[in-house]
Amino acid sequence: MTVTYTPRTHEDHPPFLYSDYKGTRKRSPAMALIPIVQSLSEVTGPGPAWAELTDDDADLTTNAGTGGEAIGQRSIITGHVLDEHGEPVPNVLIEIWQANACGRYMHWREVDFPAPLDPNFLGVGQCRTNDEGEYRFLTVKPGPYPWGNHYNAWRPAHIHFSLLGPALTTRLVTQMYFPDDPLFELDPIFQSVPEHARARLVSTYDHEVTIPNWALGYRWDIVLRGTE
Amino acid sequence: MTGASKYGPTPSQTVGPYFTMRITGEGENVLTSPETVGERIRIEGFVYDGDRNHIEDALLELWQANAAGRYDHPADDRDDVPLDPAFTGFGRCASDFKTGAYSFLTIKPGPVPHPDGGLQAPHVSLIVQARGMLDPTYTRVYFADEADANAVDPVLTSVPSARRGTLIAPRVDDDGTIAVYRFDIRYQGDDETVFFDV
Numbered sequence: 538m539t540v541t542y543t544p545r546t547h548e549d550h551p552p553f554l555y556s557d558y559k560g561t562r563k564r565s566p567a568m569a570l571i572p573i574v575q576s577l578s579e580v581t582g583p584g585p586a587w588a589e590l591t592d593d594d595a596d597l598t599t600n601a602g603t604g605g606e607a608i609g610q611r612s613i614i615t616g617h618v619l620d621e622h623g624e625p626v627p628n629v630l631i632e633i634w635q636a637n638a639c640g641r642y643m644h645w646r647e648v649d650f651p652a653p654l655d656p657n658f659l660g661v662g663q664c665r666t667n668d669e670g671e672y673r674f675l676t677v678k679p680g681p682y683p684w685g686n687h688y689n690a691w692r693p694a695h696i697h698f699s700l701l702g703p704a705l706t707t708r709l710v711t712q713m714y715f716p717d718d719p720l721f722e723l724d725p726i727f728q729s730v731p732e733h734a735r736a737r738l739v740s741t742y743d744h745e746v747t748i749p750n751w752a753l754g755y756r757w758d759i760v761l762r763g764t765e
Numbered sequence: 766m767t768g769a770s771k772y773g774p775t776p777s778q779t780v781g782p783y784f785t786m787r788i789t790g791e792g793e794n795v796l797t798s799p800e801t802v803g804e805r806i807r808i809e810g811f812v813y814d815g816d817r818n819h820i821e822d823a824l825l826e827l828w829q830a831n832a833a834g835r836y837d838h839p840a841d842d843r844d845d846v847p848l849d850p851a852f853t854g855f856g857r858c859a860s861d862f863k864t865g866a867y868s869f870l871t872i873k874p875g876p877v878p879h880p881d882g883g884l885q886a887p888h889v890s891l892i893v894q895a896r897g898m899l900d901p902t903y904t905r906v907y908f909a910d911e912a913d914a915n916a917v918d919p920v921l922t923s924v925p926s927a928r929r930g931t932l933i934a935p936r937v938d939d940d941g942t943i944a945v946y947r948f949d950i951r952y953q954g955d956d957e958t959v960f961f962d963v
Contacts, residue, residue, distance in 0.1 A: 540840050546774060549773055550774075550776050550899070551777060551778070553899065553902075558779075560779075560897025560898075561897050561899060562897075563816055563818075563897070563952070563953065564820065564896075564897035564952055565898070565953070566952055566953070566960050567815070567953040567957060568960075570960050571959055571962065572923075572961070573903075573920060573923075573963055574879070574919070575963070576885065577830075577840065577877050577878065578836075578888070579890070580840050581828070581836035581838035581840050582828060583853065583854070585837075585839060586838065586854065586855055587853065619772055620772070622772065633787065634784065634786040642783045642786065644783045644785070661786050697781060697783075697784065697787075699780075699788060704838075704840070705890055705892070705903075706963055709777065710777065710778065710894055711775055712778040726778060726899070729899050730776045731776075737773060737775050738778070759775045760772045760774050760775045762774060
């Protein structure tokens with residue numbers, strides 16, 4: 538075995554315990570993590586094994602299969618998956634889920650927020666990065682939504698991203714945000730990210746991606762750990 | 766290309782309460798098909814928070830070698846150890862919202878080598894995430910009936926002896942067709958599960 542991955546840089550990630558996000562108080566490890574020497578168990582992983590399972594289901598505006606189209610601001614989300622050295626990472630399975638344009642999730646647990654559901658929008662998609670590490674989704678921009686963390690708490694608009702990359706060590710679940718959201722300052726989940734790294738979660742508006750008379754374009758690159 | 770400093774890693778965020786919209790579809794916790802080689806086992810248990818309440822909305826992801834000890838991955842290029850075309854080694858399970866229970870139907874993995882030499886005891890890797898977890902937590906499941914191999918496993922023996930038991934699943938049932946191992950995951954407290962800095 539020759540390949541190993543760079544150590545996880547904890548200073549680039551939220552702490553396990555971030556008290557302003559109440560859910561972390563009882564769901565965070567209290568003892569220090571135990572270091573592990575990377576073996577085949579860590580430098581292999583499910584990405585290559587599972588990426589072949591995807592279908593081309595990257596159009597969330599129509600993939601409800603109703604024949605209708607989702608309501609909302611049609612948005613293209615695209616970018617590259619790179620490693621820390623700037624090399625593209627192909628064959629990454631990207632799965633996303635999100636609220637609809639009104640901020641409502643198509644999920645049975647979402648019962649408190651009286652915003653309308655959209656029968657033509659499931660809010661889920663998947664795709665696989667190509668040889669240049671590129672991915673692309675067509676969706677509608679999600680709305681902000683309230684949650685119970687504190688009085689009058691609202692999450693900034695975001696899309697959940699799950700990436701099964703080249704190894705167990707590169708597993709990433711994160712959230713992509715939209716530029717200039719006034720809720721950033723008020724959201725403990727966004728604020729849990731160390732200040733120097735927060736901008737990495739925010740997409741940029743890209744007029745080159747925007748399609749005239751059709752959809753706005755946003756660009757967001759994702760960086761995974763690289764090999765040593 | 767430029768150095769690592771220009772490409773800082775994308776920070777982790779919580780998987781939140783709604784991941785089952787996309788992740789953990791029906792049957793994703795079943796790793797076996799009739800053709801899969803190996804001893805059928807079920808790994809089951811609960812995930813507990815710091816108050817020892819069930820975490821009823823956890824995402825558990827399991828990754829393991831096949832019965833011969835080979836990973837279905839290009840980085841494991843040991844051609845003398847067979848791949849199993851009926852086994853990827855990956856499964857996912859959402860803990861049950863009513864009972865908090867999780868389970869995986871899989872096979873007992875074979876031993877895999879360690880870079881410092883020798884073989885590791887049979888084990889599976891688990892990644893646990895949930896609402897309220899901003900980062901993934903990595904742990905391993907070892908098997909109590911592999912006592913000899915466990916005693917010399919380089920990862921287990923790197924863990925303080927008082928905590929090793931949190932990584933070892935007892936064989937709680939065996940009806941002749943499937944062996945059941947119990948593996949609970951606990952956050953906080955004196956008996957907190959060992960989590961690794963992977």
